[in-house]
Amino acid sequence: DTGVSQDPxxxxxxxxxxxxxxxxxxxxxxxxxxxxxxxxQGPEFLTYFQNEAQLEKSRLLSxxxxxxxxxxxxxxxxxxxxxxxxxAMYLCASSLLDGRESYEQYxxxxxxxxxT
Amino acid sequence: AQTxxxxxxxxxxxEAETVTLSCTYDTSESDYYLFWYKQPPSxxxxxxxxxxxxxxxxxxxxxxxxxxxxxxKSFSLKISDSQLGDAAMxxxxxxxxxxxxxxxxxxxxxxxxx
Numbered sequence: 001d002t003g004v005s006q007d008p009x010x011x012x013x014x015x016x017x018x019x020x021x022x023x024x025x026x027x028x029x030x031x032x033x034x035x036x037x038x039x040x041q042g043p044e045f046l047t048y049f050q051n052e053a054q055l056e057k058s059r060l061l062s063x064x065x066x067x068x069x070x071x072x073x074x075x076x077x078x079x080x081x082x083x084x085x086x087x088a089m090y091l092c093a094s095s096l097l098d099g100r101e102s103y104e105q106y107x108x109x110x111x112x113x114x115x116t
Numbered sequence: 117a118q119t120x121x122x123x124x125x126x127x128x129x130x131e132a133e134t135v136t137l138s139c140t141y142d143t144s145e146s147d148y149y150l151f152w153y154k155q156p157p158s159x160x161x162x163x164x165x166x167x168x169x170x171x172x173x174x175x176x177x178x179x180x181x182x183x184x185x186x187x188x189k190s191f192s193l194k195i196s197d198s199q200l201g202d203a204a205m206x207x208x209x210x211x212x213x214x215x216x217x218x219x220x221x222x223x224x225x226x227x228x229x230x
Contacts (some may be wrong), residue, residue, distance in 0.1 A: 003160075004160075031216065033216070033218075035218075040222065041222055041223075042209075042220030042221050042222050042223050043161075043207070043208045043218070043220050044220070045217030045218060045219070048216050048217060051126070051154070052136075055216075056215075056217060058217065072212065079202075091161070095216075103149070104163050105163075105167065105218065106163075107153075107160045107161040107162070108160060109159070109160045110160065
């Protein structure tokens with residue numbers, strides 16, 4: 001397994017357009033996370049899935065953001081009507097739930113979004 | 117709300133020397149985990165070391181060790197025998213037992229001087 005992959009790596013879009021990012025987790029991992037990282041900051045948690053169920057959403061995830069994980073495999077994060085403030089690196093991570101706890105989150109390379 | 121504070125935006129160390137990165141956190145929880153992640157330039161974030169709050173013994177991974185002071189809510193990372201490949205952003209992170217979103221600090225940029 002080659003780890004968590006994300007596509008595209010870079011996306012430039014005009015304000016008001018919709019964008020969609022994809023994340024492929026490590027194959028046996030049942031938990032998948034999305035984070036947003038702006039310049040000079042640490043990643044901020046957005047949402048996570050256990051299999052296909054979205055279990056938690058941060059207040060940062062406005063109505064313009066939607067995430068899915070059909071069939072509990074890859075995930076997509078869509079941003080509608082993009083704004084310049086959406087410009088950031090969007091990171092995906094996955095982990096394996098072991099009993100009650102999941103420990104290490106493995107991160108992907110991220111998708112860098114620039115909204116012009 | 118939990119917060120993680122890294123007070124050193126940038127640190128510089130000579131190759132082969134030892135450096136300590138600071139992290140403090142604020143929480144009312146008693147069961148949690150603390151992590152140090154490394155993010156090299158243009159590369160993905162990787163876990164360096166993990167500490168369970170219920171463990172008194174400080175975690176160690178080869179040249180990396182932590183000083184966990186639960187009462188002081190402090191979690192510093194010590195890197196011994198610094199190598200050029202250690203140059204990266206280092207993020208301290210926190211997770212409550214049973215929850216899954218990580219809370220990160222703003223990071224410390226570590227520079228290794230050859």
